[in-house]
Amino acid sequence: MKRLQFMLTRVLQGLVAIVLIATVNFMLVRAAPGDPVSVLAGEAGASDPQFVAQLRAQFGLDQPITTQLATYLGKVVTLDLGFSYRQQQPVLKLIMDRLPATLLLTGSAFALSLLFGVTLGALSARRAGTWVDSAITVVALVFYATPLYWLALMAVLVFTVQLAWLPGFGFSTVGSGLTGFALAWDIAQHLLLPALTLALFYMAVYARMTRAAMLDVAQMDFVKTARAKGVKPGRILRAHVLRNALLPVVTLAGIQAGGMIGGAVLTETVFAWPGIGRLMFDALLQRDYSLLLGSFLVTAAMAVLFNLITDLVYTLVDPRIELT
Amino acid sequence: MSVNPTQAVLDIVNLSISLPNGADRALAVERASLSVLPGQTLCVVGESGSGKSMIANAVMGLLPRPHVAPVNGQILFEGTDLLTLTEPQMRELRGRRIGMVFQEPMTALNPVMRIGEQIGEVFDAHLKVAAAEKRQRILAALADVGLPDPELTIDSYPFRLSGGQRQRVMIACALVLEPVLLICDEPTTALDVTTQAQILKLIRELQQRRGTAVLFITHDFGVVSEIADQVVVMQTGQVVEAGPVRRVLDAPQHAYTRKLIAAIPDGQAQRATPTDELARVLQVQDLCKTYTSGNGLFKRGRSVQAAKNISFELKRGETLGLVGESGSGKSSVGRCLVGLAPFDSGRILFKGRNLSQGAAFRKEAAGKIQMVFQDPYASLNPRHKVGAAIAGGPIAQGVGKTEAMARALELLKLVGLGADAAQRYPHEFSGGQRQRIAIARALAMQPELLVADEPVSALDVSVQAQVLELFAQVRAQFQLAMVFITHDLRVAGQMCDHIAVMQRGEVVEYGETHKVLGDPQHAYTRKLIAAVPRLASPAHHLTMAVA
Amino acid sequence: MKSPFWRRFTRNKGAVAGMAVLLLVVVVALLGPWIATNDPWGMVQQPFLHPWTEPGFALGTDTLGRDILSGMIYGARISLLIGAVSTVVALLIGITLGAIAGYFGGLVDSALMRFTEIFQAVPSFALAIVLVAIFQPSVGSIVTAIAIVSWPPVARLVRSEFLTLRQRDFVQAALLAGQSTPRIILTQILPNAMSPIIVMASLMVATAILLESSLSFLGLGDPNQMSWGYMVGSARTVLRQAWWMAVFPGLAIVLTVLALNLVGEGLSDGLNARLDGRTK
16 A cells, blocks of 8 residues: 555656656757747748748747746647657657657666676676676676767677678568567567667676675675574575665666666667667757657656656565655 | 583684784784683673674684684684684584674664564574474574564564664574574673663573573673673783683782773762852753654654753753663753754753854854764864864854964863874874864863763773763863763763753753762662663672662 | 875776876877877868778778878867866766755755756756757757756765765864854865765766767767767768778777776775765
């Protein structure tokens, strides 16, 4: 019951956050150089006077600013994110078409990064001071310093151009007409490089954090108590050290989720993955600000949702959290 | 199992433990020897840095190798030298034949594991027991150590338990498989006096019932007197004295032992109470303070009443002792007195003037009310030189820089540190020296009222005695009115003219020291006095009779 | 030179290596216009020149015949400039807000923390893209955008430091002595909070450089500045034929950011500080 209450409060807070971000969007359009209408219309739409007049009326751009804000927020709440003149479709539809692909990509990357990151970090901590530890630390440091887009390009260079092991572009093989399991396998092959590339940076983050947290926890009094009870080292590592070390990692995962969604923009651009990130890139090129801001709002909503989920997971994992 | 009653359970022979390079000495423990017989308690006493904890850790094989390691000697447990055993062999013994209880109960239990599981681990590590039987035995163990509601506790997490309760769980873990040796490393140091008394009683009972040998590490001679059969006194890694407890306490041979015993405050008032009508410096009337915690932008928190209708008076040159355990509200009252915390109702009159709240309080007092804090390691800014720290106060009040520095140097001499201390940083000084600097800093403001919040609780016994002496000297010299906050009745008895005993925010007893300690009226006061571990022997009895 | 800080710093070999690389990059950046043999925008040679085939063009040329080595030298200048300036701005914002929240606590703290949380909830790179896109790319808008997305972690760190330090007895003693609030914040608390802030600052410069290069890669860099990210971005479509156009600028980024991270770890060791505020 308490957990439900907690969830509802957090959901409410999340919604408030999204409304605030929408307001920021609104203010950005106003603050941009030039006429707000032309910003909303985008480069393509601004040349069509009829479209511009339509926008002016829809958004009430000759009305006082508070009314404009109310109108805008009203539209957002009813999921009307505007119209992309260049692509001749409602922004919402464009985004919804791409959303599954991005979710698939970020979801797999998130899972991969956590799984491998925590495992490598734990291994590193267990063998602290040995060559295994040094190797993992060096590798983590290098991936932590590598720009996502460059890593993606190098991956394409090596695995697609040179070795031709994996496809480097797109969601699935175009025009192949595959269905069912064969299709899933095809998608998986296309997914592997992008997901892995996106995951590597965060893998490094989680590995370092896990290692540091485990070394920290190993120094704590209750670990000494466990040793004094004669508990075997394997169990101490799992039930005492790792169990406690995972807490800060979960918190970190929540914070990094936003970063990963942002990173999807770069990954999708390089791999031509048909997701929201790619959409944002196209919107940039086309100076289609309605589409850009709409995509931004949706990615922000995704990040808020991610945060909520990790918060919930954290309360499940740490019994000390009072859910009042 | 039958054991030859005269064969020692634990026999440490010439043990030496090394320290890493760069430590203040080469050996943490040097050629120490001791013996614990079955059914007996041996106390190892010493101040911080004496190496006493090292011995305990060495027996269990828990030293942080390779930095700190045994380099010489033997640790014979039931005839086998533990230092020759492999790690898996030691693991067999730990928890099963030798149990250990540590000092800090608040951090000694895994915060995300249920109590039942933490005790169950001991079974899992050594025996194969069916789940139902294991649960029964855990419940029995929890009941054995006096925990109320074992059914509830077994599924609880540690954060629901108090310090005393967690220590009981630790003892349950250590004793559940009925080891022949129990090692206790300062298990009651972090607990309240009344809780300490309960835990000591528990350990004694369990020992008597099961015939366990106990190796007890402590710094408090009072505790030694209460539970030990044999005593070993350690100083900087060496055993300086050993023998049966009565002999060592009544007729100490070594100078260090004598010094330690003499340094224990005996609770006798050492000064004459001024009888002439000096000015009333402080009057507190119906002081109330409530804490609310957990307040956020959108939620209400919990409230605790830290002070309820506190009233007392203080004259120039007099000392009032505020005595209580943790949670009694004594520290809160102290902070209200100096203006560091606002209070909710009541009045504080300083030299007849009613002081208003918060920052205005401090301004009106103009620095004439000062405080000496508890933790010598946190009360000085690590980035400021000592001289600057002392002079900072007067400078903030408008005194010129040169005059302030001159005053600082004078005060440093007064508290027993040379003038060259002014150019050094706090980390270069010991705990006792830092408290002296803190006193000098308070005196630099030329205060008329000094509030000391547990100023000696964090210090070793011998250093404690010196700092208390300094307080007495300074008080006489400047005719200070002092409020002395402490949990130690012995210290209060020595330093104060009047004592106010606080429990849960209220003053339950208030009067002249000899009356409160000699003829306590309130049940709680009597309980506190009874709980103080004393050296019950003819030469060192406290003048506190239990009414 | 042999102060305890340097002793601890130099014990970390990675940090020493990082420091060396960083100094090299800084020197290259400072002496840039004098050591680069060509104008980075000048189309001086045949395009698609392979590296090490023509003297004077050690790293080859790009799609328009521009010298890649010169481009990288100028790229160092812009990356370091943007990295440093945006970090300083983020620090100013973050330290101020964090100090106020941590010192005064209560409602002020709650309000400021809600404000900070909103910023942290948004994916920072996406926000940076939006900001730079709307306000048109320039060094100014890029610095502002990076600063805006980077200040929340600083504020959180400073806030938690101030919350703990505020309760320390030596601050209480300063209050009793009658020291004024600004004086206490600046002379008592802040000096003790500096160590983790310094460590964080070095990591922030690294993140800022990554952010700037990512923005340039997407075409949101200042159009008048040759930047590493831009170079990689313009090489994207010709990856198959001209691998060197993407590899060298990317390596430069990796080495610089790696060096900064290593130096950050060295600083952490040297100052005995940890980013969660506890001393080691």
